[in-house]
Amino acid sequence: MEILRYKKNIWGQEIISGVSWDLIWVFIGAAILFIVCHMIYLWLSKERGH
Amino acid sequence: MNQPSDTPGIQEKEPGARLVRHLFFDRFLHWFVAACIFVLLGTSLFPIYGIKFSWVQTHWVTGLLLSAAVIIHVVRSVFWKEPRYMWFGTADVIEIIDSIRKDLSRSGIVVRTGKYSPAQKLLHHGMTIIILTAIVTGLMMMVKVDTPFWERNPYWLSESTWGIVYVFHGFSALFSITMIIIHMYFGSRPEKRIYTRSMLLGWYLHDDYKRFHDPERWKITESGER
16 A cells, blocks of 8 residues: 555656545544544453442 | 532532533534534545545635634634643643553542543644644645635646645545544543533533532633633
8 A cells, every 4th residue: 555646747757746545544444443442441441340 | 509519619509500611602613613624525535536526616715714713713712711721731641641540440549630631632732733734735735726816826836845745735634534533433422422512502510510620720710611
């Protein structure tokens, strides 16, 4: 998976043209992972008597 | 009738007594910013994923509205409110450690937060960095758009420099998606709905104020809001 998008300028040089939009799933996944971790934390907290 | 409370500094109130946590204008600003962010994400991401429409004008106009809302929020927060309520400092780090200790062991002290919890402050500051990055890079990109006020100038920066500007703008969009999902998750959690309710309706139960907040760190006025 690419992090950035590239294009060629008029001289044929490769230049950055922005972020790779495939990364959207990484960012959505990071949010879901955070939520899962928080739920595990709450479960652990409940297990320990609170 | 007001009576003394167990919690120092707090007057006992009748059950169900309310105080104002967010004034109408602040609530309006919050939901206006939220609407702007959804429009900005929709107008930028839908075309990328195949839903084609004329998005540029809606995008930049909404971006300007968001910028105006942010400026109003900053001025209002600095001059009319208490910016220290949103300050993240050593006390917040200690508060996080105490909360984790209390949550994961049978010992520990009950932690009462200020007006905002450390988690709320971190989310706010994260969103601040993301939105300011989006606004600054977005305003730079406005140079490349024809508006009623100026003609576009695509040669203001070199092509490779524009690429870097696009990278920052794109990353701010992607990070905002993560933050929005996390924000919506916390806003919908049963124990956090008191905060969501106060952002919708403005009020907060006095009993919740007593249970969860330190009156030294969130001083309420007669109207209940600072």
